[in-house]
Amino acid sequence: MHPPSAPTRTPGTWDVIVVGAGPAGATAARVSAENGCRTLLLERAAIPRYKTCGGGLIGASLAALPPDLPLNIYDTARQFTFSLNGRRERTLVSGSPTIAMVYRSELDAALTEAAAAAGAEVRDSTALTTLQQQGGTVTVKTNRGDTLRARAVVGADGSASRVARYVGVRCAQVDLALEAEVPVDTRTADRWRGRLLMEWGPLPGSFGWVFPKGDVCTAGVVAARGEPAALRAYKDDFLERHGLRGPRPLHDTGHLTRCRHPGSPLARGRVLVAGDAAALVDHWSREGISYALRSGDLAGHAAARLVTAADEAEAHTTAFRYGQQVDDVLGVEMRASGTLMDLFTRNPGLVHTALTRLPSAWRRLDAYIAGRTSVAGIMTTPFARTATALATRLPRRPA
Numbered sequence: 325m326h327p328p329s330a331p332t333r334t335p336g337t338w339d340v341i342v343v344g345a346g347p348a349g350a351t352a353a354r355v356s357a358e359n360g361c362r363t364l365l366l367e368r369a370a371i372p373r374y375k376t377c378g379g380g381l382i383g384a385s386l387a388a389l390p391p392d393l394p395l396n397i398y399d400t401a402r403q404f405t406f407s408l409n410g411r412r413e414r415t416l417v418s419g420s421p422t423i424a425m426v427y428r429s430e431l432d433a434a435l436t437e438a439a440a441a442a443g444a445e446v447r448d449s450t451a452l453t454t455l456q457q458q459g460g461t462v463t464v465k466t467n468r469g470d471t472l473r474a475r476a477v478v479g480a481d482g483s484a485s486r487v488a489r490y491v492g493v494r495c496a497q498v499d500l501a502l503e504a505e506v507p508v509d510t511r512t513a514d515r516w517r518g519r520l521l522m523e524w525g526p527l528p529g530s531f532g533w534v535f536p537k538g539d540v541c542t543a544g545v546v547a548a549r550g551e552p553a554a555l556r557a558y559k560d561d562f563l564e565r566h567g568l569r570g571p572r573p574l575h576d577t578g579h580l581t582r583c584r585h586p587g588s589p590l591a592r593g594r595v596l597v598a599g600d601a602a603a604l605v606d607h608w609s610r611e612g613i614s615y616a617l618r619s620g621d622l623a624g625h626a627a628a629r630l631v632t633a634a635d636e637a638e639a640h641t642t643a644f645r646y647g648q649q650v651d652d653v654l655g656v657e658m659r660a661s662g663t664l665m666d667l668f669t670r671n672p673g674l675v676h677t678a679l680t681r682l683p684s685a686w687r688r689l690d691a692y693i694a695g696r697t698s699v700a701g702i703m704t705t706p707f708a709r710t711a712t713a714l715a716t717r718l719p720r721r722p723a
């Protein structure tokens with residue numbers, strides 16, 4: 325995959341190298357290229373590639389996409405069905421339907437094409453193998469035998485990131501998600517059209533989801549890593565109950581999601597991390613696309629500033645400011661979602677009752693989905709503060 329034209333450069337020498345062509349990496353590559361940097365985007369898989377992901381774009385994600393990005397939207401959620409481990413089911417109607425259902429393979433490919441159109445060179449089927457810094461230069465070696473050099477590197481190579489290990493990213497929460505993309509008949513497609521399901525599950529902090537995409541439903545479950553057999557049993561039961569276990573799935577996969585520990589580094593020298601590589605994921609919903617797009621934008625701008633840094637002192641300041649920016653915007657969100665996750669883990673029934681029986685709670689969540697407020701905005705409401713204080717004094721309850 326290559327841009328229409330590539331800038332003239334010394335072979336193997338770049339201003340910015342971005343590792344990983346997901347939402348964070350493709351965005352960082354596009355932004356750095358738009359800022360005049362000679363940018364190389366590396367992706368270990370062949371593009372387009374499958375990615376385990378629900379593929380629901382909330383308002384914050386839609387707002388962070390490049391204008392006029394060509395993207396297939398297969399459905400938009402207008403109704404939200406919530407249940408407590410298959411019980412107490414209730415469907416609520418969104419005041420401003422927002423969640424756009426997409427396939428990550430198509431989203432990532434479109435964002436990568438946008439980076440290429442901005443002037444970045446894209447090399448897929450190319451994986452980073454080693455990374456080192458000396459002075460103002462970062463040297464990257466690949467599985468193809470290339471030795472590449474840059475003034476800045478952005479690691480956006482997912483939750484199993486090599487760059488994250490180099491930077492020293494630490495996690496406060498690691499979860500396992502199991503997902504299937506299931507073809508459905510016309511009757512089932514009609515039943516799910518315009519409606520998604522969120523079910524609070526039997527394992528601590530767990531939930532299941534169904535996202536409709538026309539003649540396919542993406543369905544899955546997630547819980548803390550450590551009980552894979554129990555999670556597989558929940559997944560089988562969940563799919564069976566919702567009539568999604570019979571058809572042969574198009575994909576049936578699993579992956580780990582990681583949430584950043586507060587204070588975890590986001591840079592080391594001239595190397596930055598963004599998106600899943602930085603463990604920027606919502607603790608409660610495990611939503612990561614909006615975090616990836618926003619941190620990728622910040623990383624692309626920071627990388628461009630690293631390229632023009634007069635010396636290593638200025639480079640250090642630039643990297644430090646990048647970490648501050650991420651923490652000021654996304655770190656605040658993650659701390660709020662961590663509080664919500666703790667409340668949910670302690671008493672999922674309380675969260676379910678609030679969302680389904682208190683109109684104000686549903687309006688807040690609906691506003692968050694639409695991008696009109698944040699998780700931090702939700703958790704600063706008087707009800708949320710009271711519920712959190714109460715939950716910390718009560719014993720943990722199962723779903």
